[in-house]
Amino acid sequence: MNYSSIIKKAWNGYDSSKVIKRVEDISAMVSTNHVFRITFEDEDIIIAKMSTYGKYEHFKEDHRIIHSLSNNLLYPFENLVARSLLKNNRVYTYRYKWRKNDAWVVFYNPVRVNKRLPRRLEEDQIKQLGQQMAKFHKACFRINNVLPKSSKTLGTDIRILIERLEKQPEDFGTPEQVVMLRQHCDDFLKNRAKYNAKGSLGSIPVFLDWNIGNFSVDRHLNLYSRWDYDWFRMSSRILDFYFLSRVVSDAGDRTVFSYVIGPMMEDRFIIFLKEYHKTYPIKAEEIYFLKDAYRFFILNYVIKDGKYFFSEQYAKKLQIEALEIYLPSIATEFDAEKLLNALEIPIPTSRLATV
Structure with a gap:
């Protein structure tokens, strides 16, 4: 699959007026899922997640729950979980199907990263x-x-x-x-x-x-x-x-x-x-x-x-x-x-x- 092309199609379904400048694969390369950093022509950045295993219905359901979780968690966890992008007040997901290929995309606001724990804890x-x-x-x-x-x-x-x-x-x-x-x-x-x-x-x-x-x-x-x-x-x-x-x-x-x-x-x-x-x-x-x-x-x-x-x-x-x-x-x-x-x-x- 042409991941960049799928990401662009997914974004066009969300907001075709905002033009993508660059799509970078930032995946850990351990799993078959992929994570992308999307940079727009105005230099705004969002994150895209693409999955190809399981069921699309479960993917959509999970991200609906995660978004609700992120919105309802109170201090000090109110900003812990990344928020998905919404369209018409619903988490926006995109499904790509072509022959045997089946992939699903969701977009997130970038999550702020602070410090990582050391490899071995005290x-x-x-x-x-x-x-x-x-x-x-x-x-x-x-x-x-x-x-x-x-x-x-x-x-x-x-x-x-x-x-x-x-x-x-x-x-x-x-x-x-x-x-x-x-x-x-x-x-x-x-x-x-x-x-x-x-x-x-x-x-x-x-x-x-x-x-x-x-x-x-x-x-x-x-x-x-x-x-x-x-x-x-x-x-x-x-x-x-x-x-x-x-x-x-x-x-x-x-x-x-x-x-x-x-x-x-x-x-x-x-x-x-x-x-x-x-x-x-x-x-x-x-x-x-x-x-x-x-x-x-x-x-x-x-x-x-x-x-x-x-x-x-x-x-x-x-x-x-x-x-x-x-x-x-x-x-x-x-x-x-x-x-x-x-x-x-x-x-x-x-x-x-x-x-």
Whole structure:
């Protein structure tokens, strides 16, 4: 696809009177999604995001929710999330379809970037991040009732994977690996229903991918701006925690990455959780659900959609590791009771988690 041409067509549908001077691809080149900086003849600048995976309806729905979130968040997060451009009082999106090509575009006002966290955090920085994430999640929860509803759920995504496993098992490895994947799907659905039996997990806007290249902080380490909404969804706040464990991990941010479960068992993540828990208490059900939030991430974003989202070299690497390392490690390496004891949360007499 000619990305520049598609961007120009998308802009002409928005405001043909304002002429584009230059379109620059500023993507991180890890995923198949693209981000562009658009400079106009009058030197104004906006950002365009183009996506080609998933469903256009979900893309449009997500950005409608994100825009509502950005407008309704109160101080100190009122400028944290980038605002989409509106036309006729609605988030403007453009769909390009030609033969087998299908791409979607949304425009943003540029987000201000302050400081980036260091690749490896010190203990006081971990504590501050824990406080900030707790405050941000609480702010999202407070405005939850005024946000548009989402049709996308964890259950619908996993059931799509189950359907693919049944119809195209050859796409997912050996017969033994397909059986393993189906078992993990069943375990996820069963555990999610168990932990959320009384609505214990809740639902707020979550961005999932909190690597240090996706947000900035001010000089006091307060959250300043957040961008990259590829994995945005309405779901449990616990879905954000795996990537946050990676941010605070002993290894720190890496150029070549894997998705091992280990960071969630590190003492450094416990420091983060303790600080978070002081501001926005975590329930026992949510701690047990951590392993299934991780399981969902691997099943959905690596196994189901990896080849559509990641560049080819990363998709193949991560999918092999998912089958051989990530999924098998859930039963052997995750210890919810270690986290519960550290947070001084009583362990339920009828144990919630067995799978």
